[in-house]
Amino acid sequence: MLFFFPFTSVLTVYAIAALGPAIFLMYYIYKQDKVEPEPGGLLWACVGRGVLAALCSIILEMIGQRLLGISRISQDSVAYTIILAFAIVAVAEEGMKYFFLYRRTWRDPNFNYRFDGIVYAAFVSLGFAAFENVEYVLQYGLSVALPRAVLSIPGHLGFSVVFGYFYGRAKLAADMGHPGKARANIIAGYLLAVFLHGTYDSCAMIRTQTANTLFIVFVVVMYIVIFRLIRKESRTDRPV
Secondary structure, three states: OOOHHHHHHHHHHHHHHHHHHHHHHHHHHHHHOOOOOOOHHHHHHHHHHHHHHHHHHHHHHHHHHHHHHOOOOOOOOHHHHHHHHHHHHHHHHHHHHHHHHHHHHOOOOOOOEOOHHHHHHHHHHHHHHHHHHHHHHHHHOHHHHHHHHHHHHHHHHHHHHHHHHHHHHHHHHHHOOOHHHHHHHHHHHHHHHHHHHHHHHHHHHHOOHHHHHHHHHHHHHHHHHHHHHHHHHHHOOOEO
16 A cells, blocks of 8 residues: 555646646636636636647647648748747637637626636636646656746736636627627637737747747736736726
């Protein structure tokens, strides 16, 4: 029986390293929802939808990479990396997150405040990030846990907060009888999330000195803007 203790301890360390950052950020977002906190069952359902989004994204990205691979663009070129980051990874991942987010939350009666859009989008995205992080930690070990905790998981949160900002406004517009304005908000939120995600991945994958500098600047600025936006939207929340 004692043989299993070290194995269990290792699994516990890996689980904390892989899931801890996402759970911490979920708790942070939950505490910012001050007017009417969302039910736990709905939030865990959003996390589960994030895992489904991650699984579907893997398939879409494999198809996209296969199609990009048969093009005449060299895989060693900057153009290939940028197309991969924006047109395949960002489009697929943000698209799947939105698809499952919308299917689960848009008609839910609990979606009755504007800040709820940020909460739901964040929980879906952090479910996605947690699943992705488990993959990376199991494949590459604990050496990737810290950089992903500081960069990748908060990055997914950042993309989702931008989309959630517009998602909440889309719900408000729809409930006020403005479907065109609702669609415009959804499109704007999705395109901005794709732009942020694609920029993040491009700078991370190109790996030149200039790209590394841009990556650091981009991440710092995005984090400052995102966490200020979360606090502002929390303070100015309103019913939809």
